[in-house]
Amino acid sequence: MVATSRPATAPSAKGSPIAALDARAVTALSALVAVEHAAVYGAASAGGALAPLGASARDARGLATAAFTAHRQLRDALTALLLDAGAKPPAAQPAYTLPVSPASVGAALTLLAELDDRTAASSYDAVGLVTGKARELIVDALAQAALRAQRARLTADVSPGTAVKALPGRL
């Protein structure tokens, strides 16, 4: 159905119930979309930097590719969620300042881990503000982001004591 100017409260034509999103939920989900736009950009940058680095960068390239796909899927799912609720999801910026320049395999892995740390933190902030399918989406997004960040750090030979977080997304 076409989104109206009011938050959707009518039953969804697709059959899955869309919980109405209050203002705080829209704000938190929009923040997460913005984080995912940046993560898609950053993961693509990491993958591009790793592309010419040969066999020694194979594992890191695989992580970058998986991260790109996962961040794009989460961005699209959240965008659809917001549109279905009658909200206006944020668009991507033309470019982003990366927290780490992926100039080496190690730096690219650090970048991937930091992008996923941000996804985890933003998911933590949003998960309590939504219910139903939206909460399922975000609780799983948090776990998957934490897993990717941990894999990236372990692949970069960070010690398990540092790579494994006690409370992902929270601290």
Place this chain on the structure above:
Amino acid sequence: MGGVGVRGAPSRRAVLALPAAGVAAAGLVTAAGCSESRPAGTPAPPPVDLAAAQAAARAERDLLVDYDAAIARHPALAALLGGLRAHHAQHLAALATQVPALATATPDGTVTSGGSPSASAPATPSGAATAPAAGTSLPGSAGPQPGADDSPAARASALAELATSERAAADEHRAGCLAATGGLAPLLASLRAAESCHADLLSLAGSAG
């Protein structure tokens, strides 16, 4: 906006003050921007949150027991497993801080709000959460328990069993997160992610031999 402000959710800053929570919760919570006054008459948590927190705490205590047993059988794994065990002690403390009613309402447990979560792990009465690897009643040497199978195959099997337990706990936390109110859901989502990550690390360690 770490805590979402729904009934007793601690902000990130309040969480940082965890060890002192039992003593100075009033000042710390106020300083962290929470307008509720909790400590004197802590309101009862919503029943769904109490049930989810109890299930989560039970899962964490079970994991502590599993880790203690594995560390006792396989001292060579103590460095790896001790760090993960400490996370579970931290998880129990976070649950007890956010849902103080756990301390009195848990029928089968001994979670103490704000206290040492290790006290609820029967196998380590001394309970040093920061150095759990050292403690497990092995006088003198770092050898395995007499009679225990500490072969590489047995170690791999122990890691696989712990990974299975972690995944079960992750499923428990996920279900709790979906059932809980917005106040408790973030912590349970984080615990779910943590156990999934533990399971992944244990599986990697097991397959690496």
